[in-house]
Amino acid sequence: MTDPILKISNLTKRFGGNTAVSGINLEVQPRETIAIIGPNGAGKTTFYNMVSGRMNPTEGKIELEGQDITGLPPHKISRMGVSRSFQINNIFPEMTVQENVEVAVTAFHGHSRKLFNFASRNRAVQDEARELLGKLQILELADRRAEVISYGDKRLLEIAVVLATRPHLVLLDEPTAGMTPDETKRTTSLIRQLADTGDYTFLITEHDMDVVFGLADRILVMHRGENLFVGTPDEVKAHPEVRRAYLGEEEEEEASA
Amino acid sequence: MKQNILIGVMLVAIALLIALPWYAPFFYIFIFTEILILGLFAVSFNLIFGYTGMLSFGHAAYFGMGAYTTAMLLLHQDWPFVYTLFAAMALSGLLALVIGFLCVRLSEVYFAMLTLAFGMMVFTIAHSWRDVTNGSDGIAGFRIKEFGLGLDLTIGNPTVYYHVTLVVVGIAAVILYIISRSSFGMILKAIRQNPERVSFCGLNIRTYRLASFTIGGIFAGLAGALIAPFLRVASPELMHWSMSAEPVLMSILGGTGYFLGPFVGAAMFVLLETWITSFTESWMLFLGIVLALMVMFFRKGVLGTFLDWWMNKND
Ligand SMILES: Nc1ncnc2c1ncn2[C@@H]1O[C@H](COP(=O)(O)OP(=O)(O)O)[C@@H](O)[C@H]1O
Numbered sequence: 402m403t404d405p406i407l408k409i410s411n412l413t414k415r416f417g418g419n420t421a422v423s424g425i426n427l428e429v430q431p432r433e434t435i436a437i438i439g440p441n442g443a444g445k446t447t448f449y450n451m452v453s454g455r456m457n458p459t460e461g462k463i464e465l466e467g468q469d470i471t472g473l474p475p476h477k478i479s480r481m482g483v484s485r486s487f488q489i490n491n492i493f494p495e496m497t498v499q500e501n502v503e504v505a506v507t508a509f510h511g512h513s514r515k516l517f518n519f520a521s522r523n524r525a526v527q528d529e530a531r532e533l534l535g536k537l538q539i540l541e542l543a544d545r546r547a548e549v550i551s552y553g554d555k556r557l558l559e560i561a562v563v564l565a566t567r568p569h570l571v572l573l574d575e576p577t578a579g580m581t582p583d584e585t586k587r588t589t590s591l592i593r594q595l596a597d598t599g600d601y602t603f604l605i606t607e608h609d610m611d612v613v614f615g616l617a618d619r620i621l622v623m624h625r626g627e628n629l630f631v632g633t634p635d636e637v638k639a640h641p642e643v644r645r646a647y648l649g650e651e652e653e654e655e656a657s658a
Numbered sequence: 659m660k661q662n663i664l665i666g667v668m669l670v671a672i673a674l675l676i677a678l679p680w681y682a683p684f685f686y687i688f689i690f691t692e693i694l695i696l697g698l699f700a701v702s703f704n705l706i707f708g709y710t711g712m713l714s715f716g717h718a719a720y721f722g723m724g725a726y727t728t729a730m731l732l733l734h735q736d737w738p739f740v741y742t743l744f745a746a747m748a749l750s751g752l753l754a755l756v757i758g759f760l761c762v763r764l765s766e767v768y769f770a771m772l773t774l775a776f777g778m779m780v781f782t783i784a785h786s787w788r789d790v791t792n793g794s795d796g797i798a799g800f801r802i803k804e805f806g807l808g809l810d811l812t813i814g815n816p817t818v819y820y821h822v823t824l825v826v827v828g829i830a831a832v833i834l835y836i837i838s839r840s841s842f843g844m845i846l847k848a849i850r851q852n853p854e855r856v857s858f859c860g861l862n863i864r865t866y867r868l869a870s871f872t873i874g875g876i877f878a879g880l881a882g883a884l885i886a887p888f889l890r891v892a893s894p895e896l897m898h899w900s901m902s903a904e905p906v907l908m909s910i911l912g913g914t915g916y917f918l919g920p921f922v923g924a925a926m927f928v929l930l931e932t933w934i935t936s937f938t939e940s941w942m943l944f945l946g947i948v949l950a951l952m953v954m955f956f957r958k959g960v961l962g963t964f965l966d967w968w969m970n971k972n973d
């Protein structure tokens with residue numbers, strides 16, 4: 402085994418008396434795709450919030466490529482090569498689709514400190530943004546205002562923005578949530594292609610089991626903040642407790658809530 | 659096509675401003691000097707508000723700081739006028755940097771309240787530190803002995819001062835416009851729309867908020883430096899919280915979404931005030947009605963509403 406890109410030790414987050422994430426341990430290898438599943442409220446988003454710097458852990462340690470990043474602010478963690486999407490669309494609504502990506506490209510290259518250039522004449526930034534829109538198959542929407550494109554396209558746009566900072570580790574929070582079945586299929590195959598380039602390590606939370614089994618090398622099953630099981634898709638499918646906890650044999654209503 | 663018409667309108671407007679003394683009544687030279695200065699004040703505010711999304715309620719502190727700097731340097735040091743402008747920008751910018759450093763960590767209404775609080779403190783200092791600021795009378799009795807840059811201008815002449823103001827405000831507006839269209843300006847707009855996303859793109863939004871706040875303060879200071887010789891006094895009123903409200907009202911009146919919106923707002927503000935107070939005392943009532951209508955029905959302000967309608971109109 403090579404050195405892990407991400408090493409999580411005993412990660413815990415409590416909100417008052419409520420333990421949202423409880424003693425999670427996980428090692429993620431470079432270029433791996435890991436799915437994180439678990440019913441609503443299992444603590445998946447909170448887990449991301451800690452890894453991406455949005456929240457401080459109550460306990461535990463997060464190491465990225467051997468460096469301790471526990472408690473660093475989001476911009477520093479982003480600079481170190483971690484980028485994330487959000488469960489609820491998080492884009493720049495009044496900008497065009499292309500400008501949304503240009504913001505992230507501009508930030509990544511440090512052009513954001515330039516006060517006396519014309520942003521609209523920066524061809525290199527624009528080309529890079531358009532290339533990403535092409536990869537996500539939304540190039541034809543480049544000049545539309547981001548707030549008017551369809552819900553599913555907004556989610557793809559957010560992935561383009563996420564990739565624009567050239568991350569090594571990408572956290573996607575329910576990328577297909579709320580998408581139509583067609584959109585879900587398209588998104589899954591796009592993520593598959595991105596994973597196959599070998600440029601990224603993905604963590605993906607997801608409710609749709611077809612998506613999970615189609616993408617993941619390994620699956621982390623969370624339940625009430627705890628690590629219930631980590632294994633390959635086949636191991637997860639065979640695990641009785643996982644079936645009971647998540648795969649819809651008992652807590653149907655929780656999973657769909 | 660429409661782009662060219664807009665550029666044409668701008669060029670005509672600039673030509674009309676330059677030629678103003680030759681066709682307008684003498685009185686309007688004063689009115690337009692005031693419009694230009696308050697327009698710059700409002701545009702500097704709108705970089706913070708309209709672009710970066712921070713409602714600063716203490717912007718008059720930097721305006722006043724600029725006015726006092728120029729007034730004192732003219733009174734005590736006989737500096738050439740142009741140099742006092744740079745000094746005013748430097749000191750106002752420094753004040754904005756210090757106050758901004760403490761304010762930008764807060765957001766929304768807390769940010770607004772803290773900038774208001776600091777604005778009141780600065781006002782109180784100007785008002786009570788009699789030895790330095792001459793208290794409520796302010797700094798008066800200064801004269802511009804020399805313009806600077808080797809130019810021999812009779813700046814006491816209102817027409818000359820109008821033209822000087824036009825050139826200085828014009829240069830400042832061009833600089834601010836370039837900043838607003840730069841990569842940095844793009845990040846400011848992104849911060850207004852979604853600060854969280856910007857920080858997850860790897861930028862420390864506090865740094866950018868502070869930079870925006872400081873640049874706004876620098877140019878408010880320049881506007882203040884221009885108003886002192888115009889009013890022939892730098893007094894605490896220039897720093898009063900009601901003075902901080904003016905660029906807010908002007909920006910909303912003209913529109914925060916276009917660079918020139920606050921200039922249009924400043925022009926409307928000053929012209930309406932002049933015309934309405936000439937036949938009624940209730941200028942504030944009228945202003946209140948106009949503002950209420952703008953906020954209820956024309957959020958984009960006069961310029962913004964017009965340009966959006968006109969740009970979308972089919973030829
Ligand atoms: N900011 C917060 N404050 C308080 N409780 C929170 C907060 N965020 C999440 N929680 C709680 O933490 C638990 C896990 O939530 P979350 O991480 O959103 O789960 P998931 O993403 O798996 O649906 C839930 O009980 C939720 O109510």
Ligand SMILES: [Mg+2]
Binds near residue numbers: 445446447488
């Ligand atoms: Mg969640």
